[in-house]
Amino acid sequence: MTKQRTCLERGRKTSVRLDQINLESEAGTARPGPLIKEHVKDLVRTKKNVGELDPVLLWKNPDNPEAKYIILDGRHRVAAYRTSKQTQKIPAEVLERPFREALLISGQRHTNSSLALTSQERADFAWRLVWEDFDYSKKEISQASGVSTRQVAYMRKRLKEIENTDYDITGSWWRDKQEQTVTEDKPMLADAQRRQQVDEMAKVIRDLFDRRGNPLPFWNNELVAEATAQALGEQKLRMIYEYSFGGLDDEEDEWGDLPVRSYPDEDPHAGPEEDTEIDF
Template sequence: MAKKTNKKVQRAPRGPRVTRADIVMPKDSGKTAAELKADSEKAKPTQGPVKRSLPRSAIYVAEEAFQWRGGPKQDRWERENHIYTLAKDLRNQKAPLTRLLVWQVGKRFYVIDGHHRLGAYDTAKWKKDIPVEVFTGTLDQARLRAIAGNVRDKLRMTPGQKSAAAWRITKENIGNLTADEVAEHTTISRRTAFAMKQVWKELNARTDLSDEQREKLPTITWKAARDLREGIEPDADFDADTWKEKKAEEVAELIRRHNAEIGLLADIEIAAMALRMLSERLPEALIEEWAGDYPELITELAARITNPPPDLEF
């Protein structure tokens, strides 16, 4: 009969925990779409088998070309929280995440879809090669694929970001898309997509624009374009959109600093009640403010309230 032993099973030591202080946002290369196009035209044709994994040093980020959410300050808390969650999964499971989708330019591979996953690898200090899928289409096709990934990603783009993306696609004529196709790629309304096409066409056809106005057309915002079309002169010393965005960032940062976002996001019903307690007028004002960004949802809710199912009472 074998003797029993009191030896304990030795477990592999765990690595250090991932904390929020460890969160790393991938560094941007600063490459623009125009620069990537020029680089790709100069690059030699690739040879050998298609890459299925890459060392971190070969993977680059080009925010201007492939990140449709805006700069790193846009949705910063949500983006960092998403990276944090993915990084914890990496540490706990010790298995790679879903493959990054990348576009090759010479020896560099630029992330099309998977910016947050790349941030998670950096945050978790991943040492192994990173699984990838190499996209073989054109730059325009890669950029449209990037927005498709952002629209359906778990961390969804806001309506404002989708609108900005649609306007950018329209201005740059990425993929030579029709208005219907722009709406399909960005999920904005067809009406807005057609309006963008019409406004952009009219502005470029106008002969009364000053040289300065014409020079600014490539970077003009959707709101500024509509104002220009209607003849509304902007204040040269004041950019309302920039001012509002800055103030909104200050309020968001104040909420984050006091960890209030945890309570707001934990239970939407309780959050709605809390906002009403701040001001009885606030819910109505928010609905009015967001109605233009969520027209389909507003229409659906109105229909649901007007004609509720038989088993649902309001």
């Protein structure tokens, strides 16, 4: 009987120089984007204390032996070595197999790692496996990303809808699953602009919920939750939940029987001159 490979299969143990690694490419990682600086600092401290970090997982193109290694798992560890001005070789596992298989293993490693993917990162990775032309099965995508096969099926359905339009896939499941309406007065933000606005809005929200010097009982989580629900309304709450936790199984009826308390547009207990609406 032929032994079937699994996503947890190990690579060849070796050591490599940093200049042998393609430090710019994010093609092999399930967590692209900016590195988490605090995690890099923690790894630098760990390296200083123990001398070596866990091996990074690299992909070697079997059809192009001269090409540099691609990082599958361990971008933060590589950054920690670079920060430490590492001049010697670093420990690594090297996979030499079709990229199609290597990408699944990258997802599995991130799902099981100490710095596991967030729900949104898992959804984005699963979405990538759907829209990139690797012909993965639903089970393969589910195992590699940690999302349900039901959600994978919904992603495939969404991809077919997009294929009949001129919409350009962004790679963000949260954005690509929505019906995007871009107009002249509401253009789609560039990533840098979007990041800046998110950071500014987050600061406003943090300041609003800051307990220090605030006469309102923001230490009471139940009151905070109820006040937030009343201020934002059901639609925004659903969007926040969906973004933060992957949106259950992303079906049209994804909220199903989940109880969501509804609130009137106006506070029935407020006096006639009191304005209870908070505009975010």
